[in-house]
Amino acid sequence: MKTNVELNNIKENFIVLPYNFEQLKEIFIAFSKIDTNYLEHKLDNDFYKDYLETLGVKTIVIEKEYIDKDFLNDYANYYVKCFKLYERFCTRLHFFSCELTENSFNSILINYGELNNNLCNLQENYLGYIVVKNLPQSIIGKTCLKCYPKDNCRNFPATVNHKVHLAGLPLNIKTLPFQEQDSVVAACATSSLWSMFYGTGELFHHSLPSPYEITKAATQDFPISNRAFPNSGLTLEMISKAISKVGLEPLSIRTNSPILTKSAIYAYLKAHLPVMLAVTLQKTITAEDIGGHAVTIVGYNLDNTKQIDTVYQSIPNSYPIKLRATNITKLYVHDDQVGPFARMEFGAKATLKNFDGTIKRNPTTNEVETTWALYTSFGIENKRRSFCAIPQAILIPTYHKIRIPFEAVLKQIYEFNHLFIGYSETRNNEKLKNLANNLSWEIFLTDINEFKYSILCDNNLSDDERLRISKQRYPRFLWRVKVYSSDNNILDFVFDATDIEQNEYIIDTVVYSNQAFEMLKAFACMYYENGLYYTENKIINNLSAQYKISSNPLLIT
Amino acid sequence: MDDLIFEEITKDIHLFMNSSEKRDFVINSSKEARVNSQNMVQSLQVSPEAMKLRIGV
Numbered sequence: 001m002k003t004n005v006e007l008n009n010i011k012e013n014f015i016v017l018p019y020n021f022e023q024l025k026e027i028f029i030a031f032s033k034i035d036t037n038y039l040e041h042k043l044d045n046d047f048y049k050d051y052l053e054t055l056g057v058k059t060i061v062i063e064k065e066y067i068d069k070d071f072l073n074d075y076a077n078y079y080v081k082c083f084k085l086y087e088r089f090c091t092r093l094h095f096f097s098c099e100l101t102e103n104s105f106n107s108i109l110i111n112y113g114e115l116n117n118n119l120c121n122l123q124e125n126y127l128g129y130i131v132v133k134n135l136p137q138s139i140i141g142k143t144c145l146k147c148y149p150k151d152n153c154r155n156f157p158a159t160v161n162h163k164v165h166l167a168g169l170p171l172n173i174k175t176l177p178f179q180e181q182d183s184v185v186a187a188c189a190t191s192s193l194w195s196m197f198y199g200t201g202e203l204f205h206h207s208l209p210s211p212y213e214i215t216k217a218a219t220q221d222f223p224i225s226n227r228a229f230p231n232s233g234l235t236l237e238m239i240s241k242a243i244s245k246v247g248l249e250p251l252s253i254r255t256n257s258p259i260l261t262k263s264a265i266y267a268y269l270k271a272h273l274p275v276m277l278a279v280t281l282q283k284t285i286t287a288e289d290i291g292g293h294a295v296t297i298v299g300y301n302l303d304n305t306k307q308i309d310t311v312y313q314s315i316p317n318s319y320p321i322k323l324r325a326t327n328i329t330k331l332y333v334h335d336d337q338v339g340p341f342a343r344m345e346f347g348a349k350a351t352l353k354n355f356d357g358t359i360k361r362n363p364t365t366n367e368v369e370t371t372w373a374l375y376t377s378f379g380i381e382n383k384r385r386s387f388c389a390i391p392q393a394i395l396i397p398t399y400h401k402i403r404i405p406f407e408a409v410l411k412q413i414y415e416f417n418h419l420f421i422g423y424s425e426t427r428n429n430e431k432l433k434n435l436a437n438n439l440s441w442e443i444f445l446t447d448i449n450e451f452k453y454s455i456l457c458d459n460n461l462s463d464d465e466r467l468r469i470s471k472q473r474y475p476r477f478l479w480r481v482k483v484y485s486s487d488n489n490i491l492d493f494v495f496d497a498t499d500i501e502q503n504e505y506i507i508d509t510v511v512y513s514n515q516a517f518e519m520l521k522a523f524a525c526m527y528y529e530n531g532l533y534y535t536e537n538k539i540i541n542n543l544s545a546q547y548k549i550s551s552n553p554l555l556i557t
Numbered sequence: 558m559d560d561l562i563f564e565e566i567t568k569d570i571h572l573f574m575n576s577s578e579k580r581d582f583v584i585n586s587s588k589e590a591r592v593n594s595q596n597m598v599q600s601l602q603v604s605p606e607a608m609k610l611r612i613g614v
Contacts, residue, residue, distance in 0.1 A: 187613040233613015236603070252603040260601060278612055292612035314597035337614070392610055393603045407601045411594045418590040426582060429569055431562050488559065515563035522570040527583050535587040 004030035015062040031091035066092040073210035087134035098125035138182035156299035158274040178340035186211035189234035199274040218242035255391035266325035270444035279389035287351035299332035322440035348373040348388040442482040490516035521547035
């Protein structure tokens, strides 16, 4: 193992070393201004140790005197103006899951033109990189690491293909860049925005501002009581401003209900949009509120085979609705206090507080009132459940053409579901009641290319339906609502996400079960009589219009 | 098996459509669905006070 002193004495620009966590610590000390004790404290929660072990890191290739674009920008705007001389060069650490030596690495460089096999192996074994900034504490710069292995439950829709060049060798990694806050030009909100913009930049081709530029854009139009730099945080208004400065539209959704929160996160993540989650951190034992924090949601853990046990009711005793995103148990987030792809788990409870900060109690029972929260990986001494996060809002940076928001689509679904269950309650038919109570809904945003591709690959559709849809014209952005009857997908409603809310913006139905489709059309027709609709629900209107086209007119009174 | 259930329910719907209870049912259920859904949408709105929450830990 090489000590930090030995590392500093190596003159080569690239150093190849076998990986172990102690070696990584020595590298951090060698190429930054961090103190050994502070580093021990920083890495105490074992997040990076566990994460790199899970990835199976075997080799580190150190790239010295690396120029990181974002840090250089922050350096030029802030650090260079300090009296103390800070270093503008960073160090980049590349991780591989294969064993490499100095000689084998040199051999790859020498023989690259002739032996492409070597590069294929290198690409398969490439796990990403961490940029080390030459600062006293916030040393983790741009970090692009491979995510946890994907399985049936674990999904990372908000990752992008990121190109890397190592000594001229072209590599790529599917990830979303992460970096910790430096508490100077960026607090957690800025770091979260910075990560999010890498995802949206890939989708919508906008500029990628550095942390300094994000904080400046967020704060310049607001009268603030505290200075913008060094930055102590941003309000949700300022975050929205920063989103609009890159040409996107900020959309905020309150997170009172865990089921609706999961559904909204799922809906936008499926369209590869990273979502910001704003929380209040609270110590689980003492119920002390620490403050507002922001993370970027990159993925989720959803078991689609599980029964949906929990339902949403807008008011107590109202008809419930089953949303398929309810079975999300974890979120994978970029948490700048923890690391990339940190887990946040549903199921925690946090203590509610009064306006004066005292604990809120039920006036009748005197029991402490609680609210739903998430367990975090945030904490000291590896006590993973020391802190919980009380969600306050989610923020989604949407493209201007995505005009129909999630709640507008959810409203139509909720109403239709309500009407159908209500109908089942009036009839003395157990099969109908069972069907109505086991309808479940999956709502997500998509685009025309992904929609058509999924149709082409869908063997559950008839050949005619696949052909019809693949040749149909659609807008660029679509809301797709999948309807399930006891886990069987019977129908999809396709909404035009670029339309205006006052229009009838359901533009197609994807039929998996003809009989179910006929049933729902007949049901919808109940709400139409003599040229009048009894409801403004767009699903009812669309289905009844389709019924009128296809059915025998003698059946309609 | 599901197709038989859907067919049976479709026939039931046609019977109900021709009944005298239908009109009252559709009027009342539409009102209730609209009120409940509006309640749900309102619960998703972020308050102006919450927009001023400072995020900086």
